[in-house]
Amino acid sequence: MASIRDIEELGSLGKEIGICPYYASRSAIKPSEIVTLPYPLLLQKSAREALGINLKGHVVIIDEAHNLMDAISGIHGISVTLAQLKRSRSQLGMYLQKFRNKLMGKNRVYVAQVVRVLDSLSGYLEGKAGQKVCRAEFLALHYLNAMLAIGRHS
Numbered sequence: 001m002a003s004i005r006d007i008e009e010l011g012s013l014g015k016e017i018g019i020c021p022y023y024a025s026r027s028a029i030k031p032s033e034i035v036t037l038p039y040p041l042l043l044q045k046s047a048r049e050a051l052g053i054n055l056k057g058h059v060v061i062i063d064e065a066h067n068l069m070d071a072i073s074g075i076h077g078i079s080v081t082l083a084q085l086k087r088s089r090s091q092l093g094m095y096l097q098k099f100r101n102k103l104m105g106k107n108r109v110y111v112a113q114v115v116r117v118l119d120s121l122s123g124y125l126e127g128k129a130g131q132k133v134c135r136a137e138f139l140a141l142h143y144l145n146a147m148l149a150i151g152r153h154s
Contacts, residue, residue, distance in 0.1 A: 026051060039071035082125045089118040 005013065014021030029035055030052055041047045042062075048055065062068060096103075096111055103111065 029053060039068070040075055043072060043075055080121070082122060085118055085122045085125065089115065089122065092118065 010021040010025055014024065035053065037051075037053075041051065041053075042060070092111065092115055096108075096115070100108070
């Protein structure tokens with residue numbers, strides 16, 4: 001690892017000495033002055049932590065930054081079908097009926113909020129002629145996850 005190698009060279013070297021070039025190159029990250037990596041490894045905290053990359057106090061240069069928003073959307077977005085939304089809404093309705101009297105006031109409010117979000121997304125998709133998949137972006141998912149997490153810890 002004393003010289004700079006591209007991905008093809010690392011692959012050939014790995015085959016030559018019989019090791020996985022990905023895992024072998026990970027140990028070279030800490031002492032390196034320059035590290036190049038794809039967007040997902042830079043943007044996901046868990047990936048950075050697994051690689052031992054700390055961005056604090058370092059310069060980050062993003063090549064082809066016009067692709068950054070698509071990369072973020074690809075990492076933090078999911079596709080949800082109308083059928084999945086309806087099934088989730090049905091299951092949440094059954095949960096609410098079963099545990100309505102056992103839920104504390106604010107937990108009941110959180111569940112009702114999730115029900116409204118699911119109803120809104122379903123209504124939107126039903127209004128779209130022939131559209132069956134909705135791209136749920138990070139903020140909407142983060143909001144739902146936060147509400148569910150608060151409900152679990154209350």
